[in-house]
Amino acid sequence: MSETRWLDDDEQRAWRAYVRMQGRLGAELNRRLQASSGLSLADYDVLVHLTDAPGGRLRPYELQRELHWEQSRLSHHLGRMQKRGLIRREDCDEDRRGAYVLLTPAGREAITEAAPDHVETVRRLFIDALDPEQISALERLADRVLDRLEAPDE
Amino acid sequence: MSETRWLDDDEQRAWRAYVRMQGRLGAELNRRLQASSGLSLADYDVLVHLTDAPGGRLRPYELQRELHWEQSRLSHHLGRMQKRGLIRREDCDEDRRGAYVLLTPAGREAITEAAPDHVETVRRLFIDALDPEQISALERLADRVLDRLEAPDE
DNA sequence: TTCCACAAGATGACATGTCATCCAAAAGGC
DNA sequence: GCCTTTTGGATGACATGTCATCTTGTGGAA
Numbered sequence: 142m143s144e145t146r147w148l149d150d151d152e153q154r155a156w157r158a159y160v161r162m163q164g165r166l167g168a169e170l171n172r173r174l175q176a177s178s179g180l181s182l183a184d185y186d187v188l189v190h191l192t193d194a195p196g197g198r199l200r201p202y203e204l205q206r207e208l209h210w211e212q213s214r215l216s217h218h219l220g221r222m223q224k225r226g227l228i229r230r231e232d233c234d235e236d237r238r239g240a241y242v243l244l245t246p247a248g249r250e251a252i253t254e255a256a257p258d259h260v261e262t263v264r265r266l267f268i269d270a271l272d273p274e275q276i277s278a279l280e281r282l283a284d285r286v287l288d289r290l291e292a293p294d295e
Numbered sequence: 296m297s298e299t300r301w302l303d304d305d306e307q308r309a310w311r312a313y314v315r316m317q318g319r320l321g322a323e324l325n326r327r328l329q330a331s332s333g334l335s336l337a338d339y340d341v342l343v344h345l346t347d348a349p350g351g352r353l354r355p356y357e358l359q360r361e362l363h364w365e366q367s368r369l370s371h372h373l374g375r376m377q378k379r380g381l382i383r384r385e386d387c388d389e390d391r392r393g394a395y396v397l398l399t400p401a402g403r404e405a406i407t408e409a410a411p412d413h414v415e416t417v418r419r420l421f422i423d424a425l426d427p428e429q430i431s432a433l434e435r436l437a438d439r440v441l442d443r444l445e446a447p448d449e
Numbered sequence: 450t451t452c453c454a455c456a457a458g459a460t461g462a463c464a465t466g467t468c469a470t471c472c473a474a475a476a477g478g479c
Numbered sequence: 480g481c482c483t484t485t486t487g488g489a490t491g492a493c494a495t496g497t498c499a500t501c502t503t504g505t506g507g508a509a
Contacts, residue, residue, distance in 0.1 A: 181465080210466095213466085213467070213468075213469090218466090237473080237475085239474090
């Protein structure tokens with residue numbers, strides 16, 4: 142390994158600010174969502190994707206690709222959500238290994254009730270803190286990093 | 296509650312890109328750090344702060360304020376790190392309720408070995424994906440959001 | 450002093466995430 | 480057809496994070 146390329150001051154400050162923001166924002170969103178609706182951010186994401194899907198129904202592997210979650214995380218999480226009555230599983234006829242995950246009425250109601258407050262919180266804590274320039278700069282920046290993260294080799 | 300102010304398209308895209316980047320980047324950094332050094336990102340942060348402290352020694356509440364962690368999270372985490380021999384606890388004379396957390400030689404060695412690779416990874420996956428404009432834009436942006444998050448009222 | 454509010458930490462119960470591993474069905478190659 | 484590889488998915492063990500609650504000591508006000 143060659144010499145370590147340490148971060149210079151600007152990079153250091155930016156990185157630390159990002160890490161700190163990321164941690165605080167995630168914790169805060171999670172706490173508020175949990176308190177106001179009983180859902181975690183993870184629950185919320187799953188429910189949003191199911192709501193957007195035709196028939197409120199998806200194969201786990203589709204959900205997995207959309208969420209970019211690890212397979213086992215999804216599987217465990219679906220198990221817990223099923224136990225709480227938010228989703229339901231159903232056998233899949235086309236592929237006997239597979240399954241469908243579908244929204245229950247309770248799940249649909251939960252997301253419908255939770256969404257307005259949650260969006261409002263995202264807006265107040267994040268979006269409204271930034272001007273339109275910054276919003277679009279953020280999108281470009283995130284896309285660049287994602288390109289690198291999702292590049293074949295790394 | 297008044298009408299929900301939903302996100303417009305630009306905001307939506309930026310928010311989703313951010314959330315996705317944040318999740319993927321964190322997972323990737325954690326996985327690589329874990330694989331190359333046996334430390335988690337959380338371990339790493341604790342060790343960095345202890346290394347920077349005079350005498351390699353801090354009160355838990357100081358650590359907590361610097362890390363912006365929940366108190367119980369820190370307490371549990373320190374317990375686990377102690378079990379692994381990375382840190383050590385010592386009674387505090389000035390305040391009989393309190394304690395000191397200090398780096399063990401093993402802890403110091405672990406962070407010393409882990410740092411170069413980790414910094415290199417941060418650089419490759421994140422810093423090098425961005426130009427200097429973006430780096431400083433990110434810092435300003437994160438600071439704005441942090442101001443809001445840490446504002447007295449919220 | 451005496452009491453009380455509050456700060457420093459620890460802890461148990463429980464939700465969540467990761468890794469390794471397993472199983473069964475599908476898909477190819479021959 | 481038969482055998483190997485791949486894919487969809489579940490699971491157990493274990494690390495991590497959160498909430499509520501407890502203990503003990505500090506410090507100020509009566």
